Amino acid sequence: MSFITGVGLTSYGKHEGSSSLDLMSRAAELAISDAGLKRSEIDGVLCGYSTVSPHIMLATVFAEHFGIRPSYAHAVQVGGATGLAMTMLAHHLVDANVAKHVLVVGGENRLTGQSRDASILALAQVGHPAYEVPLGPTIPAYYGLVATRYMHEYGVTQEDLAEFAVLMRKHALTHPGAQFHEAITVTDVMNSKPVALPLKLLDCCPVSDGGAAFVVSRERINEAGVRVLGCAQAHTHQHITAAPALSELGAEIAVAKAKAASGVAISDVRYAAVYDSFTITLAMLLEDLGLAGRGEAAARVRSGYFNGDGAMPLNTHGGLLSYGHCGVGGAMAHLVETHLQMTGRAGDRQVRDASIALLHGDGGVLSSHVSMFLERVR
Amino acid sequence: MSGEQALQDWTLPDWTRGEAAIVYQCCAACGGVQYFRRSFCAACGAPDPADRRASGEGTVYATSLVCRAATPETRAHVPYNIILVDTAEGFRMMAHGDNDLAIGDKVTARFELFTGRLVPYFAKAK
Numbered sequence: 001m002s003f004i005t006g007v008g009l010t011s012y013g014k015h016e017g018s019s020s021l022d023l024m025s026r027a028a029e030l031a032i033s034d035a036g037l038k039r040s041e042i043d044g045v046l047c048g049y050s051t052v053s054p055h056i057m058l059a060t061v062f063a064e065h066f067g068i069r070p071s072y073a074h075a076v077q078v079g080g081a082t083g084l085a086m087t088m089l090a091h092h093l094v095d096a097n098v099a100k101h102v103l104v105v106g107g108e109n110r111l112t113g114q115s116r117d118a119s120i121l122a123l124a125q126v127g128h129p130a131y132e133v134p135l136g137p138t139i140p141a142y143y144g145l146v147a148t149r150y151m152h153e154y155g156v157t158q159e160d161l162a163e164f165a166v167l168m169r170k171h172a173l174t175h176p177g178a179q180f181h182e183a184i185t186v187t188d189v190m191n192s193k194p195v196a197l198p199l200k201l202l203d204c205c206p207v208s209d210g211g212a213a214f215v216v217s218r219e220r221i222n223e224a225g226v227r228v229l230g231c232a233q234a235h236t237h238q239h240i241t242a243a244p245a246l247s248e249l250g251a252e253i254a255v256a257k258a259k260a261a262s263g264v265a266i267s268d269v270r271y272a273a274v275y276d277s278f279t280i281t282l283a284m285l286l287e288d289l290g291l292a293g294r295g296e297a298a299a300r301v302r303s304g305y306f307n308g309d310g311a312m313p314l315n316t317h318g319g320l321l322s323y324g325h326c327g328v329g330g331a332m333a334h335l336v337e338t339h340l341q342m343t344g345r346a347g348d349r350q351v352r353d354a355s356i357a358l359l360h361g362d363g364g365v366l367s368s369h370v371s372m373f374l375e376r377v378r
Numbered sequence: 379m380s381g382e383q384a385l386q387d388w389t390l391p392d393w394t395r396g397e398a399a400i401v402y403q404c405c406a407a408c409g410g411v412q413y414f415r416r417s418f419c420a421a422c423g424a425p426d427p428a429d430r431r432a433s434g435e436g437t438v439y440a441t442s443l444v445c446r447a448a449t450p451e452t453r454a455h456v457p458y459n460i461i462l463v464d465t466a467e468g469f470r471m472m473a474h475g476d477n478d479l480a481i482g483d484k485v486t487a488r489f490e491l492f493t494g495r496l497v498p499y500f501a502k503a504k
Binding site for chain 1: 394413414415439440441442443444445446447448449452455457458460461462470471472473474481482492493495497
C-alpha cells in the first residue's frame with residue numbers, strides 16, 4: 001500500500017535566474033513540509049530529467065544540492081509520462097519496503113534557461129535520428145500527424161479541438177500559479193498562428209519554468225489520506241512512423257490494466273487528470289480512457305461535463321495547455337492539483353467530490369503511457 | 379540507435395545514405411517487412427533480413443503542414459508538409475509531400491533537397 005502524503009508546486013511561467021535544481025528544490029521543500037516530514041526522513045529520491053541541464057546522475061546531483069543522503073535514488077526518463085512513471089515506481093518501492101518516504105521531484109527552467117528554438121529542437125529529437133529527424137519535423141508536427149488521422153477517422157474538427165484549449169484556459173484563470181491569465185475563445189484558437197497544421201499556437205502547450213514534487217509514503221500521515229489504488233503502463237512504440245493503429249494505442253492498454261489492478265471502473269471515477277500537451281492529445285486520451293465516446297469528447301466539453309462543477313472535473317488547474325509545461329514537472333502539476341482536490345484544499349477551484357481520481361500520462365508521441373487510480377481515505 | 383550498426387552491410391543505399399532510393403527489409407523467416415534498418419527482424423528476431431528497394435508507390439496515412447520550424451535551415455523551407463505514407467510494400471514511412479495532399483491520396487515518390495539533403499517527396503500519382 002502507498003499514500004501520497006505531501007505535494008508541492010511552484011507557479012509556472014518565467015522564473016528568471018532560477019536553475020533546474022533551484023526549481024526542483026523549491027517544489028521538494030513545499031512537498032516535504034506539506035507532508036509534515038523532516039528532510040532527513042526522506043530515504044528515497046526519484047527525479048526526472050532537465051533538457052536545459054542534462055546530467056547522467058541527476059538524482060544524486062539533486063540530493064547533494066538539496067542536502068539529503070537517501071538510501072535509494074535515481075532518475076527516470078519516459079518523456080511526458082515521467083511524473084506518473086516515477087509515482088508508480090515510488091508506490092512499488094514503498095510497498096516492497098525498499099524505502100519509507102520517496103520524494104518524487106521534477107523541475108526545469110525550460111523557458112528562461114534556453115531559447116524556444118533550442119527547446120523545440122531538443123524535443124524533436126524524440127524522432128528517429130535517421131528516418132524522421134532529417135525531414136525537419138517538430139513535436140507539434142508529430143502530433144499534427146496524429147491529429148489529421150484522428151480527425152479523419154472520427155470526424156473531429158479543428159473547432160472541436162479548440163474547445164479543449166478554451167476549457168484549460170478557463171480553468172487556469174482560477175489558479176494564481178498558472179502561466180496564462182487571459183480568457184480565450186474558440187475563435188482565438190482558430191485564428192492563432194499556424195504551427196504544424198491542423199495544430200495552431202493555442203492548440204499547443206507553452207514552454208515554462210517551474211517545479212513540482214510529491215512524497216509517496218508507506219504509511220498515511222495526514223488526516224485526509226490519498227492512496228494509490230493501482231497503476232499500469234503500456235509502451236507500444238517510440239517513433240510515430242512505427243506507431244500502431246489508433247485503436248491499438250497504449251492508453252487503452254494501460255487503463256485496462258490499471259482498472260484490473262485497482263478494482264475500479266470508469267463509472268467510479270469522480271475527477272480526471274489527463275495529459276494535454278496538445279488539444280489533440282487531450283481529446284484522444286479522454287476517448288481512449290473511456291471518459292467520452294469516440295469523437296464525442298468535444299461535445300462533452302461544450303456541455304460542461306469537464307468543468308469544475310461538471311460531472312467529471314478535468315485538470316482544474318489549467319493543465320499543460322494553460323497552467324504550463326516545464327518538462328517533467330509539467331504533468332506532475334496534474335497530480336498536485338488532484339491531491340489538493342481530493343483533500344479539500346483546492347480553494348476557489350474545489351470540486352464537490354474527488355473521492356476517486358484517474359490520472360493518465362503520455363510520453364513521446366503517444367509512445368509511453370501510465371494510468372493511475374487514486375482514492376481518498378478518511 | 380539503428381544508424382550505428384553494421385552500416386558497411388548496406389547492399390542497397392537509400393535516402394538516409396544520400397541515394398535517391400527508398401529501401402526496406404524483408405524477413406525470409408516470417409515474411410515481415412520493416413522500414414527502420416536493423417541486422418535482425420523486429421517481428422520474429424531472425425537474422426539478416428534482405429534489403430529491398432521500394433517502388434515509391436503508396437497511400438497518404440496522415441499529414442501535418444509545418445509552419446513553424448526550429449532551425450534557420452528548416453525555416454527556409456516553411457511551410458513544408460510532413461506526411462506518413464503507407465507504401466505498396468506494406469511498411470509506413472515519413473516523408474515530405476505536396477502541401478495539398480489529403481489522407482487516402484495515392485502518391486508516388488521522387489526526391490527533393492531539404493536542408494541540403496536528399497529526402498523522399500510524394501506527389502499525387504498520375
